[in-house]
Amino acid sequence: MMSRMAIQAIHAVTYFLVLNVFFVSSDLSDIQLSESFGGPHGDDFSDENDVSAGQIIGSITLHVGERCHGLELQVTAPVAQTFTHGGPGGDLNTLTLNAGEYITSMEAQWDKHDGHTRIFYLNFGTNTGKSVSGGSMTDSKSTVTAPEGFQLGGFFGRQGDELDLLGAIWTRIEAVTPAPVVDLPGTVAPADVQDPATKPPGSTTVTKRATQLSGSFGGPHGDQFSDLSSVKSGQKVKSLTLHVGDRCHGLELQIAEPVAKSFAHGGEGGNYKTLTLREGEYITSMEAHWGKKDDHTRIFYLSFETNFGIKVSGGTKTDTMSIVSAPEGYQLGGFFGRDGDEIDLIGVVWSSIEVVDEVPVSALSADEDIQLSDVFGGPHGIAFSDINSIKLSQTVSTITLRTGDRCHGISLGISSPKDAMFSHGGNGGEEHTLTLAPGEYITSMEAHWGKKNDHTRIFHLNFTTNAGHSISGGGTTDDKMVVTAPEGFQLSGFHGRSESEIDQLGVIWTRIGAKDLELTDMPVGGNDTTGISIRNWVGPNVASPSDTACYRKSVGFGSGSVCPLGYGNDGDDCLAECPLSYPVRCYAECIPQNDDCALEIMTKIGSVVVVAFNLATANVFGEMLALAKATTQAIKCAANIVSVKTKYAKIVLATVEGIVKQAITNGDKILSSGENALNLLTGSGVINSSSTTVDELQGLIDKNSSCGWELKRLTDRVVYTVNDVRNNTPDAAVNDIRVTVYSSTIVLNDIPRVTNNCMGELLASKTMSAAYETRDLLRKTFGVIVDQLIEKASTDMGASVAEDEYMLEISNMGLVALSAVDPTGIAYMASQFVQPICGPTAYLGEIDxxxxxxxxxxxxxxxxxxxxxxxxxxxxxxxxxxxxxxxxxxxxxxxxxxxxxxxxxxxxxxxxxxxxxxxxxxxxxxxxxxxxxxxxxxxxxxxxxxxxxxxxxxxxxxxxxxxxxxxxxx
CATH class of the missing domain: 2.60.40 (Immunoglobulin-like)
Structure with missing residues (x-):
């Protein structure tokens, strides 16, 4: 078998040969287009289809007055022809070229006339230093020069009786005959020598999508826009026009096929710069710069480049910028973002260059398997809904009404997949129950409503099944309505309003035979790792706050004022975006869901005011003396509480610390036998030894459990990845390393995937809530490891996670206890400011x-x-x-x-x-x-x-x- 080194050498030679053939045949195409200058008025024209490499230019004539009325370019070979554009007005200025002389530059100047942007001045220069020019000079101007080995061969732009927009078509001076491409034998590595490490796990079929979205850049101001629904695969882009001044005012993308249309966004201010694409040319990258203007983030500069290397750009560059490139096989097909009279935020809609027959994306269940009826009744009581408790595959076994003159309450009994009861309203009235037979389900509801003590209530309800059975109760009224299940649906729950009676009621219908997506259902393609694979969902614990607020973590800017993923530009530095557990921003803090920022601030201000007031009243010591007995008793009580809590917290700390350290560093040894795993747990004080426990653990290991091995392997890769970034860029600042690592595959994909698969194994012996909690602890631990490696190139393997939380808890506990015996309120005030520092929500990965x-x-x-x-x-x-x-x-x-x-x-x-x-x-x-x-x-x-x-x-x-x-x- 051929050695790997020999194969690699053949690959290198092949690559070199193919590269040379490519450059001979296609690099620097025979025709290139410059940027264009002027405005969007007049009719399109282009000489592109008539120019050719190796042509000889005889002369160029300008028709000029105060502006440029027109021009003529005479070609003498290989075919005699004249390219004429614009009108015949003005004076004629002609430059005749000698043998071996070529036009190699064009200067254009433009301005407004009668509300239209026109070309006011042109100047063409040759390789021998001669030139021809005419018109009136303006402040808006630009010069383009021919690429090496090219000359002016024609024009493109827009025209009427004058020139409105103009660009140069450069053609190769010498016609080039492409070298034949020779197939080289033996240049493809045989399948049996492919590096196993590079093989993708399993067999995956990739379905190409018609469109993809880039990242977006700018700020949250302006109105939203998106071309996504109008962009088609296989479409042909005709031109892109930028409206630019000091900032980007607007842009316009013209589509030629399959249907002519235009995507225009932003305002019409500034100068117009147009890039017209030729056959086979596509826009493949966008560079965006943004900054502040009147406290609003705006797009200051844009640059677009095609696959032929042609660019159009404008605006003012800033320190904050980013570049996005089209995925392979895609081109710029539209935009999305925010705008007003300027562009505030922008992203690219990439469209497939080739036509793609894409299956439309349908919602999972929201509008296919669930439907809600209207509600009937009044706006009183408390809102309720069974929507998040319903299982699509559930079986309704009973329905119970509690009625008198009105409907006091309703209950729906569920028999599978597990017993449950959805109950709403009060317990008054007489109870009536309808028990459903196998295969029977409820298909209609009749509701009557009326006034009681100025509140609208449900007076009467009647439910009917597919078998013709019914249950009803309450007094009828003139206001009534009947709702029936859509075809193939059944009643599965309710939504409405209630307290001691039913005030408002509607039905939740679900499709018969629909299946739920469960956490343990294998996602399509799995999670591509060893071990039990489950769905990667966010989970319930990520959004649980541990305090009344947290301080937003701050880090420095990377190069170009770029913030790492999860952080936002705060002017002076990068502040963490508020995480799920504290989603409400309150200046430099984040507070829990539904909390009020003003109240949080007032709590802290209030604690400071109390201190000032108490100190101002003087006689502090007299008050302390007067309360000596109570003080002594309170101190003793507080001391006992703190010591007990401290003792408990230390046990918890030691246990968590020990298990996390061992799971990460010695997972393979721990899971090599049930005895080793049992020793870890009993040594940590988590469980007591029993033969049953040993059997369960050994059974887990017999299933080829590999969570510990995966965690150890992942830890090694994290250390290697971060240090590799450091080694590849030894002079890079810590902030630049952080920006790079936070967007790396190991952070975005690998850590979430491995920790989630560990949770799959944990579900065998833990409750779902405990498994989620352990997974989130592992992710937090890896986050600390990554941050320590970035900042110090070393790590304590996450030991600080539990320790920091423990110290925060003890500090706050001690201050609260002291505040009970401190008439100044200083201890209480301090407790209001002792709270965690929160980073952004991270390491969640892609969600199934x-x-x-x-x-x-x-x-x-x-x-x-x-x-x-x-x-x-x-x-x-x-x-x-x-x-x-x-x-x-x-x-x-x-x-x-x-x-x-x-x-x-x-x-x-x-x-x-x-x-x-x-x-x-x-x-x-x-x-x-x-x-x-x-x-x-x-x-x-x-x-x-x-x-x-x-x-x-x-x-x-x-x-x-x-x-x-x-x-x-x-």
Whole structure:
């Protein structure tokens, strides 16, 4: 068998040969186009299809006056022809070329005339130093020169009776005959010598998508726009025009095929710069620079480049910039972002160069397997919904009504997949129950409502099954309505409002035979690692706060004022975006869901004011003396509490610390036998030894459990990856290393994947909540390891995770205890400022398909958004679609926050349905937080009443979110 070294040598030679053939035949194509200058008026023209390499130019003539009316270019060989553009007005200035003389530069100057941008002045220079020019000079000007070995061969632009826009077509001076391409034998490595480390796990079929979205750059101001729904695969882009001055005012993308159309965004100010594409040319990269203007983040500079190396750019460069390139086989096909009279935020819609027959992305369950009826009744009581408790595969076994003159309560009994009871309202009235037979389900509800003590209540209910059975109760009224299940659906739960009686009621219908996506269902393609593979969902513990607030972690800028993933530019440095556990931004702090920033500030200010007041009253020592007995008793009590708590906390610390250290560093040894694993746990004081426990552990190991081995392997790779970045860029600053590592594959994919698969094994012996908690602890530990390696090139393997949390807890506990005996309030004041430092939510990875409640940790607090639901898919069109459905009696404004920043405000009228859309690209790797402003006392708007929170993940395959946002009276 051929040696690996020999194969690599053949590869190198082959690559060199192919590279040379490529450069001879295709590098620096025979025809290139310059940038174009002027405005978007007049008719298009181009000599591109008529020019050729090796042609000889005889002369160039300008028709000029105060502006450039027209021009003529005479070609003498290989075919005599004349390219004429514009009008015949003005004086004629002609330059005749000698043998071996070529036009190699063009200077253009442009300005406004009668509201249209026109070419005012032109100057052409040759390789021998001669020139011809004419027209009036302006402040807007630019010069383009021919690439090495090229000359002016023709023009493209826009014209009428004058020249409105002009660009040069450069042609190769010498015609080149491409060398024949020779197939070289033996240049492909045989399959049996491929490096196993480079082989992808399993066999994967990749389906190409019609469009993909780039990242987005800029700020959260302006109105949202997106060309995504109009961009098609296989489309041909005709031209791109930038409207630029000191900043980017606007842009326009013209599509020629399959349907002529134009995507225009921003304003019309500034100068116009146009890039016209020729056959086979595509825009393949965008460079964007952004900065602050009047406290708004704006796009200051844009540059676009084609696959032929032609660029169009404009604006003012800033220190904050980024470049995005098209995936292989894609081109720029449109844009998305935010705009007003300028461009505030911009991202690229990449479209497939070839036509792609893509299957439309459908929502997982939100609009296929679940439907909600209207609600009937009044706006009183407390909002409720069974939406997040329902299982699509559940079996309804009973329905119970508690009725008298009105409906006091209702209960729905579930027999599978596990016993459950959905109960709403009070316990009054007489109880009636209908038991359903196997295969029987409820298909209709009749509701009657009326007034009681000025409150609208449900008076009468009647439910009917597919078998013709029914149950009813309460007094009938004139206001009534019957709702029936859509074809193939059944009643599975309720939504509405209730307290001691039912005030409002609607039905949740689910599709018969629909299946739930469970955590333990194997995702398509698995998680590509050894061990039990489960769905990677956000989980319930990530959003659990441990304090009343946290301080946002700050780090320095990387080069070009770039912040690492999860951090935002705060002007002086990079501040962490508010994490899921503290999603509400409060200046330099983040606070838990539904908390109020003003109240948080007042609590801290209040503690300082109390101290000032107490100190100002003097006689502190007299008060202490007067309370000597109470003080002594309180101190003793506090001391006992603290010591007991401290003792307990130390045990917990030692246990957690020991298990985490051992699991990460010696996982393979621990899981080599049941006895070793048992020794670890009994030595840590977690469990007591028993033969049953030994058998269970040995059974886990007999299943080829490998969590410990994977964790050890991952730790080695983390250390190697971070140190490799350091070694490859030895002079790089710590902040630059952080930017690079935070966006690396090991952080974005590997750590989330391995820790999630460990959770799959933990589920065999732990509750789901405990398994999630352990997974999140492992991710937090790896986060500390990564940060320590970045900052110090060494790590304590995460021991500081538990220790830091322990020290915070003890510090706060001690201060609170001391505050009981401190009349100055200083100890209490200090306790208000002792709180954790929070970084961004990280190491979640790409999230597998699921409901928003399961997959993205959708959480509502209080009533405002109770009953909201939806779905997430990894593969999709990159759209976030929120469908606001109001049952409120007032018009409200919903505020959409992203990572703690205001992103949008959506007005929703009483009883209306409003759709709002954004993109995964703009919102990913941040929490989405909704609150709403509603008229309150004296008609003044307030944001109380409830909130909604979920995670927006990254998605390499587009992703899609559909969320039905319920807006309730609260």
């Amino acid at each position: 398909d699921g409901t928003l409640y399961d997959a993205l940790s959708l959480t509502t607090v209080d009533e405002a958004f109770e009953g909201s639901y939806g779905s997430w898919t990894k593969v999709g069109d990159g759209v976030v679609r929120l469908i606001f459905k109001s049952t409120d009696t007032e018009d409200v404004t919903v505020v959409v926050h992203s990572g703690g920043n205001d992103n949008a405000k959506v007005d929703v009228g009483a009883g209306e349905t409003v759709i709002w859309e954004s993109t995964i690209s703009e919102l990913h790797d941040k929490n989405m937080y909704l609150d709403r402003w509603r008229p309150g006392l004296f008609g003044l708007p307030g944001s109380g009443g409830g909130s909604l929170l979920l995670w927006i993940p990254r998605a390499s395959e587009g992703g899609h979110i559909t969320m039905y946002v319920r807006i309730n009276v609260s």
